[in-house]
Amino acid sequence: MGLNQIQGHEQYISLLRKNPEEVEALFRELLIGVTNFFRDPESFDALKYTVLPELFDKIPEDGTFRAWVPGCSTGEEVYSLAMIIREVLDKNPKRISVQLFGTDIDGFAIDKARAGLYPASIAADVSEERLKRFFIKEGDSFHIRREIRDFAVFSAQDLIKDPPFSRLHLLCCRNLLIYLDTEAQKKLLPLFHYTLRPDGVLMLGSSETIGSFANLFDVMDKKWKIFRRVEVPQELRQQIEFPSGPSTTDMALATNKLAPGEEPKVNFSLLTQKAILDQFAPTALLVDPRGHILYVQGRTGKYLETPSGPPTHNILDMARQGLRIELSSALRAARTSHQTVIRKRIGVKTNGDTQMITLHVSPQYVPKELAGRFLVVFEDVENPPVPGPQSGDQAIQKHEAARIIALEQELQNTRESHQTTIEELESSNEELKSTNEELQSSNEELQSTNEELESSKEELQSLNEELQTVNAELQSKVEELSAAHDDMRNLLNSTEIATVFVDNSLRVKRFTPQATAIINLIQTDIGRPLQHVATNLTYAGMISDLETVLKNLAPQRAEVQTNSGDWFKMRIIPYRTTDNRIDGAVLTFTTINEEKQAQEVLTTSKTELEQAWQLVRDIFDMNEEPMAVLDAKGRIVLANAAFSDLMKLPDEKIAGLDVLDIKNGLLAATDLKTRLMDAAEKKRDFTITASEITQADRANKYFINGRIIRTDDGEEEAYRILLQFVKEK
Known part of the structure; x- marks a missing residue:
């Protein structure tokens, strides 16, 4: 409104009706497009080193890896996923093609994702190595390379209304569910389960959760909310609300394909089963051994209610007054006896009235997917009719008789409950006895362990004394080694011979101060390859001479000159350890300036002598x-x-x-x-x-x-x- 210089809401509504572009702009303003490359880098490391290699191992040669990133905004997360997929595939010997689907409700953001052009500020989130490999620098921007762009397919999609992608290996929906209400989340999570392949992986944002759908997914990484799809029998799956069915056009086309006079086929078997379940079948629930509800058939409001406090799906916590004790007892009995347990005439309090029911608890064994579960059925029983007008004595007698029957029923229930309690108590006593025996055995083991620890303590004390002795010897050796090191350093310095020690990879191990005048070495160069250090020599064959010595194990000698005109005799010999193992080479540079000067004097004298001799000879011949x-x-x-x-x-x-x-x-x-x-x-x-x-x-x-x-x-x-x-x- 401020940008359009509009003061009132009615004027802005009028503008929206007249200008579709303003509607689109308002829609984009309402969207939350927070994203960047490698958001939460550790979560991408979990994908790269744990999830993706496992998924690729299950894909056959020349297979296709499919992944979906809903709510991808401008594509940073899709390209981040594409980069780590490329890095994992580089180490995988299989030929695997990749299809990455990036969708978002914002068409403007999708256009930017398709362009793949991002500002220079992404260097804060993308490493220099990845920038060089996966991007092309274009002025002040980075353009995604073709090898990564070809992985991704972008399209505008409303996650709530439009059909999803299917047969996915990975679904990465991070930081989207937190913007949706509970109903939308309950609609999407079963849909995500449907779109994934068996053992497919779902990744949510660090502040998101699968909520009440723990039976659909197993946790792979609790911190980064990575889940693996669990295969659930068809009859136990939650009903999936698909975003859309066939369009009107598709239905019209389908109708037009029918032959003249042909009626559409109707599945009477499915419709009949649904009618029977809705109209005649009693209310039933499938629960696990701990009482957690897995599936509900029919209306349960008369038997179960949501208690106050944290939400729960446990049938015992939700049972109404009058049902909880009987239901708990029946579940224990069915779990113990492995037979169907029936409890009759149980009075359940429902909205100020009492509903009489028959309770059935049946252990399930087939199909194997239901093994270990229990089917709980609530069957309503009609309450006894209210008696008409009767004489006083008859009414009293009938009332007393009904009262006696109710009391006998309540007494019978109490006896059964008491008997169950006794049996459970006896079982608990047996378990306690067994536990007590185990504790006694553990106590004996602990005593034995304690004695062993005492013995170990004495051994440790003895070992400690030995270690102290060894430590003193080592300290003495260290002092001797330090003194020998000082002697060697002073000896090398006193000889005034430039010396450099290198290992088998030509990395600098040690050097004398005199060597710095010939090779530009500093203390931090120790460990660096010698060929990376500049020298003051006019001689270019030093590195090749070193390699020859390490190869042939024969000394090399050469007279070399520095840029300042000083002459040195370079000698290279293999570095032999005490066990006669070659562990590098030693370079020594001995100054020969005086010898070179004497040699020059001798050469000059020889020349002069030869000239004088020739002069004498010429005069003699004259x-x-x-x-x-x-x-x-x-x-x-x-x-x-x-x-x-x-x-x-x-x-x-x-x-x-x-x-x-x-x-x-x-x-x-x-x-x-x-x-x-x-x-x-x-x-x-x-x-x-x-x-x-x-x-x-x-x-x-x-x-x-x-x-x-x-x-x-x-x-x-x-x-x-x-x-x-x-x-x-």
Whole structure:
């Protein structure tokens, strides 16, 4: 009214009559559409881990699972159920198709459910994993994926008026019954029982109950109100009020199908039985051994009434005055004797009058569904006629005779009741005696148990002393282990060697502080895979080397460099336990900066030496006179190109040759050998007169000058002899 700026009710009623859309808007405002995904998450866990696996186990291969969610509003509960069904089916090897029916009286809500588009706020109720798997992010909204949307069928339905779905495995009607009155609930619960398959499951809201229909369902989960359908014989089922029968159109079509002149078939047998039961059969009730009413036939108002206090369905609590004692006695007698018990002329107080009845209590044995139950029948007996006008003495005599008969009847009833009481008392005494004997036996057992407990107490005390001793030893071991741990930690720290211990899955077990400069480890990284931790190494093969060591059980070594330019020698060895079991690997990083620097210096010196040697050789070769350097034994160490040409020897083969052997011993004919020996002893230069050497088909004479070359270290034999061949002019 405020939105339409209407002040009075009559004006609003007039608007409703003129505007059907306002009627629809008012109808939606009256509805309660409170819902969200996974409302009461623990109830969905009960479905996922207990109910659904059991239901799926009973469905054959390629079967269909059917479920109904009445009052589904905008579909959150239907899709929540679909998601957990998908998760359960992922672990089930069977191929099972799914049909989920979501219904609601609000067509606008059903349209939203069909669209499957929900705001980003559902992230508060749906886990991140389910959001990624079952939804598609579209801007600020989430859209349900096709695999879940295909499970559900949504339709507008009035639960009270429209026909229900049938052959259901699961009916999830949560937080709907609380908005309905008692009559509607009594109408729907038998209907729910009818729609479920045998062993089908009904789930209600946490504040709802099945009320007086406990015979139709067994409790599976008391907290989350999950019930299993109980198969009840047809004759014991409550009458079901179906929301609707055939429509007028269907009836017209059915009538049109009849042949001309053909009358509709009538079930006279069923109609006759109903007429007999309604008009001639006595009032009867079926009760269980505790007196709870299971079924009623006929009117019971003359014999039973609802007592004050909590509602009850017990026939003894509801029996009228005058009937309760006889009914209780007859039930006990029938239960004990297993035979039909009949009690005649029982006076029942009914609205200020007394109705005489005959009571029948009959134990039932067939069919087997009725076994253990009792049929209670109330048969009315006509009261004796009221006498007409009589003389005073006759009237007194008849009144006294009637009074005597009534008293005798009452006395007989009292005797029977007394006898029943005596029998029950004797039976109770027997039970008490038996109970007493059992108690005595239990007392003896308790005494024996007490003695055993005393013995156990002493054993426990002894065990406690042993435990204290063991505890002291363990404490000592712990202190030793702690000291050893401290020693090992200090030892590792003192070596200044970066060390990392990993298990067989390459998860970090322990590391030294020095390792943090190479691998970015912190204390909370213990237990994490090493490959998830960043390193400062330029070397990318550390993880593969670890895997190779764990596979081949052979150590691996490598020289690695950090991003800052420091060099380390990485060594990986298997981690062996005391029982020679491989339980991971150990990485050590030893700094080799000094070695690397020395290596660089050596490399530089070698290069410089090679360059100097080449320079000396080039200068040596520039001399046109043949020259050679000999060691102390007369072997050629170095010769210039002119010497090689003179002796006709290649440069690469001349080093190491004995100077006296070359040129077919040409120089051996001179006194060079004597002069070399003399030079070795006296360490002085020498000159040999001209010797003829053929070169380029020409014979030339050369003077041979020998010069002593001393080395820098000054040792006695550390010298060389330079031979210089000077051509005679």
